[in-house]
Amino acid sequence: MIVRPKVKPVLAYLALVVPSSLVLLGFLWLLITSFSTRTEGLKSLGWTLHNWRFLWESPFGPGYPSIWQITLNTLLMSLIMTVIVVVVSSMTGYALARMKFPGRKSFLSLTLILHAFPSVTLLIPIYFVLLWITKIPLIGRGVPLLGGFGYNTVGGVALVMVAFQLPFGIWIMKGFFDNISWDMERSALIDGASRFKVWWQIIMPNIRPGVAALSVFSFLTAWNAYLIPLTFTAGRAGKSVVLSLYLQNFISESVMTEWNAVAAVGLFQLIPVVVFFLFTQEALLNIYGGGRKGGA
């Protein structure tokens, strides 16, 4: 009888500790492997920095973009997508939550359907759209840094990512706007604010957690994206390659796979994600805890 209250937390911890230690063990293995010549289980058979040499020299010859170029590509792609998704979702979400206009209901259900739509089925049509954008002068492939917004450019990939992320973003943001009291908005209008000022000065500051959550979520989605960059860049050696594709180079070369190097590159891609998670845990919890309430 006395023991019973203690049993429950113990069970809960057990349920948490066992799976997480399995995952953590995986990461530990990754870490050890990346600094070893060979390993036997978790035991290193000799320490080396050789696997991390991709940081200072290109393992695939001088014609291949450096890891830093690739990291920059990935960062740019993720940032562009995050900024566009957050800005567009905030405005659209506000309009959907607060304004009456013809087609509002159908727009809402359309976003929901789009969110549920399997993106794979759209890859080929989008390919043709991107090819078409490529032909537009300047925007197609003349933008410095991004290449442009057409096929095989960082901007183009970001654009497609935005399209797939927007329905989710709009729904999440609409949920946050729905939770803001009407009175506050009315009060601001009566105080003499324009609709835009109400949105920018009164509503947006009050849904900062929502903005933070959506930013983090979008950034991580872009950072880890594989399928879309793979489809819309010309191969793994192109100028617009991103980190997730770079990793592939090590696996599918005709030579034997260097698992130790794969581990190192994988860890490298992981670092920003872990750092991000450490600082933004709370915001992320918000998107599932707070956003859902009014969202779906």
Added chain:
Amino acid sequence: MKITIKALCKLFGKVKAVDNLALEIRDGEFVALLGPSGCGKTTTLLMLAGIYKPSSGSIRFGEKVINHLTPKERNIGMVFQSYALYPHMTTFDNISYPLKLKKVHKKEMMKRVQATADMMGIGELLDRKPAELSGGQQQRVAVARALVKEPAILLFDEPLSNLDAKLRLRMRGEIKRLQESLGVTSVYVTHDQVEAMTMASRIAVMNFGVLQTYGSPNQLYDHPDTVFVAGFIGAPPMNFLEMRFEERDDGFYLGSQALEIRIPDERGAQAKQNDVPQRVIMGSRPEDVSVVAERDGDFKAEVYLIEPLGREDLVTFRFDSEEIRALTPAPFHGQIGETMSLKLDKEKVHLFNPETKVSVLRSGNGGSS
């Protein structure tokens, strides 16, 4: 600023939230909009504020029709039930927000915010956020924010209903004094009839979006136009009994199985002039029902419930499956089940047509809707 509302309607889909409302509010007047929940009070206020567009009808400020003006162009201040403070701003920023939007010069702004805050007794709280204020303090900030831009019209939407009873009483007085000293035309929405009676110079009673009556507190209390108004104004509410109306040679009588009373001639004549039907609803306020010695009584009834209110006791009597409540001086000398004699104050008897629910004691055609 004088407000004139004519034939104002607001539809939400099929719901008629406000139905053909006509109201005139004099410059500097304090008018209360009173009515039960969902009767269209807030909707009316938001149309005055410019948040809702009227479906039809007109609103004039002064002589100008302002239907099409945005809230910004109307120069009004509004206090919400939820206070609607901006949680991310300090008290100072909250109060100064209307001035900032008007691009008032910084020095002038500081001066006016401080003056308004001092007047509301929150001068010390200017750098706190709303979350760090008590409900009463938040309320004061909301009032200060509405006042700071020196509006032509003040709108209040149940501003006191989130406060505890004691604070409500105090704020009631403060708002009334403030309004009197500033002389700003004010519309005050409430569902609390005591609040409306004590604060307003005139009360507009609404029900189901329709204006029931509009008049001074005493007028509504002493001469209610409809059964609804009679029952809504005054606590504890008026007693209603269905009775026969009879004119005899020596005067006018009201009768039922248990009692018969003679009513004053001028009341009877007035009722007759208003085409009083055979059956009427008689209304008598609990304070007009008294317990008397047997020979003075109009009828007898059994004590059913005794509710002490402190200064007075509210006693419910039963007779003939009817109920009547009386306010008697405390302590009440009687016991449950005891039969006692009751007397009605005939000078204060109200009569209503049971079909139309309208008073048959109206003189001329004044007041009715």
